[in-house]
Amino acid sequence: MSESIASESEVSSLITKCIPGIDEPIVKYLQGYLMDAIATLSTTGTLSNSSQANDDAEGEKDENPVNDAVRPILEDCGGKPSNVESACQQISQMLEKAAQIGKQKVENSANGGSNGGPTKLSAPVSMRAQQAQIEKAVRLGQTRRTDLTHAKGRNIASQVDTEKLRKAEARIAAKLQKRELRSSYEASKLIEQSTVDDEELLLKINPILDYTTTRGKSKDINLEDFDISFAGHRILTGASLRMAYGRRYGLIGRNGIGKSTLLRNLSRRELAVPPYISILHVEQEMHGDDTPAIKAVLKADIFREQLLAEEADVNKKLAMLEDGTYLDPNGNPLSKQEIEEKKGEYGNQLNTVLEKLTEIGSDEAEAKAAEILNGLGFKSTDFEKPTRSFSGGWRMRLSLARALFCKPDLLLLDEPTNMLDIPAVVWLEKYLATWPNSLLVVSHDREFLDEVATDIIHQHSERLDQYHGNFASFWSTREERRKNQIREYETQMQYRQHLQDFIDRWRYNANRAAQAQMKIKILQKLPVLTPPDDDKAVTFEFPNPDKISPPVLYMDEVEFSYSAERKILGNVNIDMQMDARVAVVGPNGAGKTTMLKLLVGHLQPSSGLVHRHGRLRIAYFTQHHVDQLDVNLTAVGHMTKQFPGKSQEEYRRMLGAFGISGMTGLQQIKTLSGGQKSRVAFACLAAQNPHFLVLDEPTNHLDMESMDALTEALKAFKGGVVVVSHDERFIDSVCTEMWVCADGKVTKFTGEGIKEYKNSICPP
Incomplete structure (x- = not known):
């Protein structure tokens, strides 16, 4: 009966027309749900049937499939309000038609069907649906198998695969038992990720490199045509990201669009960032222990720590050579000649280490760390306090201080101003304005972006748009770019329509067939443009209270x-x-x-x-x-x-x-x-x-x-x-x-x- 009201293809077409590009699993889910609702309504006139007994017991007898399920899903998938409203109206009409048919059938069965007189049907009878119902009744033992007989007396064998029917009914029953469709729609559900200690993660994704080995290598990042998905939710599709070394990029976009996910993919090298570019992502507070605050900052420069450890080891070996306690691998003391050779070897190694320490300014490291801590609001009396003694907000500042101190080639910051007061924000603005390496920062603070960013990356609609200049420059050029995109899209659509009209008119005309084929090739080669998205207006509303007299x-x-x-x-x-x-x-x-x-x-x-x-x-x-x-x-x-x-x-x-x-x-x-x-x-x-x-x-x-x-x-x-x-x-x-x-x-x-x-x- 449902096939006479709407076919699966019609329902699917209605949904995809409402939201072009909607995920196929969502289309299938809504299609199955609506076809099941139409079938139930056209049989009983109501959704409150026996298969919904559990739902009825929970007080869900007055279910409205459109408002309870279809509309919220279409809205959440980004459908335009006008398209969603139109689709919901058409679906409501389908359901109303099905309900009318079902109620008529029930009335006919109660009033006229038992008197033996002829009954006028309100709609054509679907023989396949009738046969499926009989098969189900036979299987449940409610009746004996009966073949439907055509008017001319031929036996019609059932084409229904009873095993597939049984599985389909089980799936439908499970859907009906869970009236809240959202519990089964998990596409956007995020997965909890285990956190890793900052130092451990830095060692894992940034192999210790001699700074001198990267000289002359380009540290620009150029990523083309990449996709990012998270827990079944598409974040970016066919996106491109270009970051010139030494530029400071502000990443902006709406909540939930996937900015932090992009940073996480970069920091874990799930995108093809050159392996010699060091990356550090400040996203969580550091682990607290007994390490003094200033020592925790100094330890962030792992290359320096490695050189200091190597220096200490070489000095220890030289001291052992001096006092005669140095032994060969077999545990025997060295001869004078061997001692002199070893002293020369370790002396050269020590000179190399000291040169590298001088090159990276190791002697000034503690003063530099103190300057950063002071700028972020730490008092000099806090420098020797163990990191575990600080609250979460101050540990977050320590994580930021560590990142600023070790100066990775690419620094990733996620909302760095959230835990800072105004003096610390001002200091950070000035510090980052002279940042020599690449910076990618997620922030919604417009003043901060105006002071820090040299470029803006706007993440939206599963893509990244890049703009030169700070946030104020982006804001002034964004609307002009959007108008140009609208004009370009409308011009192409008009041209496409012109080509299509010519093709439709002359495709099967012998005299114009060659021209039509040429137009088809032109149409196929046109780049596919997507219409610029309409930004949904965000509104908040607090209810106004009743008045009370002062003093308040x-x-x-x-x-x-x-x-x-x-x-x-x-x-x-x-x-x-x-x-x-x-x-x-x-x-x-x-x-x-x-x-x-x-x-x-x-x-x-x-x-x-x-x-x-x-x-x-x-x-x-x-x-x-x-x-x-x-x-x-x-x-x-x-x-x-x-x-x-x-x-x-x-x-x-x-x-x-x-x-x-x-x-x-x-x-x-x-x-x-x-x-x-x-x-x-x-x-x-x-x-x-x-x-x-x-x-x-x-x-x-x-x-x-x-x-x-x-x-x-x-x-x-x-x-x-x-x-x-x-x-x-x-x-x-x-x-x-x-x-x-x-x-x-x-x-x-x-x-x-x-x-x-x-x-x-x-x-x-």
Whole structure:
């Protein structure tokens, strides 16, 4: 019966027309699901049949295949809203037609079928479907085998392979039992990867090379026509990457597009980077142990460490030759002549080692390491502290310091400014601006990219587009390039249509056949262009709270100390109303996060008063917000756990307000990118319907579109906002006043904006 409503090819064509280039497994999956739904509806008039008893018991009787399954998958696969809506309407019409046929059949069976009178069929009868149902009934013992007999009396043998039918029914039953299609769609699920110690990984992917052996060799990187996939999810297709030695490249793109995956493939040499080019990827905090911080940085230069070890070994052997304790391999002492020969051999070896140490500036290494640590915010008293004594954020800085110290040929940085305060960001900008080797950095900080990048690489639509200049230059030329691409695509499509019209008209005309064949060859040789992608607008939305009368939130002479010897804050006086837009700035470790915790009530002051209105609801976004998420659950599952009592549609709507839609909401949180995890955390804040949003570094991990969306959402929010951030553009756009947390005090900044504050602490 389903074949008279829609064939498999029609359903497949409808899906591929909606999303050209959609993965074949997804097409097959949707095709099977829809054909099964059509078959069920055309037989019973409803999806609530016996094969769905388990689903019905779970309260899923009112299933809508289009809204529950088809639409989310098409949207998540990148379908244009207009195309998705059109496809869903056509599929709904198919399902409605099938349901009408099924209901008519049920009514005919109940009313007219038992009276022996003729019954008018609402649609042609599919003999094959009838025979398949009879075969199933025979196998289940519900009836005896009966051959369908044609009107003329001929026996029609069944063409159904019962074994294949049994397997197909088992597959359909499994699909029907799991009504949430997302649990079976795992194409975008990321795999947990084991982490490796930085030093171990550096040794593995960068064979120890004498620096002098690479002289004269080109250290440019030129990768052509490569693909990258991860856990079944296509990241790049036919991409090209060209990096000239000494240039600094900024890699940008939306959250979840695969930027970190590209860096990981480069660092592990899964792409054809020349073997003599050393690579270092800073992506995780270093392992903590008893090694002093400055020693951990010095050890990062493995070539230097090897030379120092060789120097120590040669000096030891020379000392043994001097005191006569040097023995040959058989354990016998050497003769005077042999001793002199060995002294000459080891003396030459020592001179070679010392020359190499001088060449790499080994004597200045400790001063250089100290300069880097100071620039990244470490005090001189921290240099001898063991690395295990530092928190995760400071260990991340140590990883960055190690990378800057050993100066690999290609340095890969993934969001290096996330753990830095404004002084450290300014220092890093200046340091990288003079970086002599190649640099590829993932960042969404536009000011940082303007200061550091000489080129921009834009990752999108499974390809890489390269632009000369910093981010400001990229932003001004990107739209012009996109307009040119649209014009080129439209011109080619018109030319293609012109050729095709000529071919269709004259292909079978004897007089014009040769010309038509020539046009066919021209058409085949035309390069295939893809239409420029329409950038989906990213929007965030926080619900506006009910108004409450002042005083709303204030701190009066607040002091806080962890101990008598460790005073963090003192004499803090702040008054905020519902229209507050406050930025809290200051160096790391000055107490900014402590002040936020005092505001929200996670810490109690040692003295003084923190007043919060009795009806005040505060939503707090922590710097380590991932720790507040159950990463083993899906985004919808986490929302259900945190805010029970709502329908799944409500949870999905709340997540959708922050860009977590379709399949993404039903992936495990641990498989999401950092920016997607932040969006889930924002949805949890919105679910609390807060009067005040207290945000600690909310822009970390967000892509530029999401940062813009967050900016607009906070500007439209009718409640109060308190934010700790180092992003200049974000602070300037959102906040109307700044408070500086430093030296145990919190004082209002009287200057004009974040730029003036930045210049006051880091003069240009």
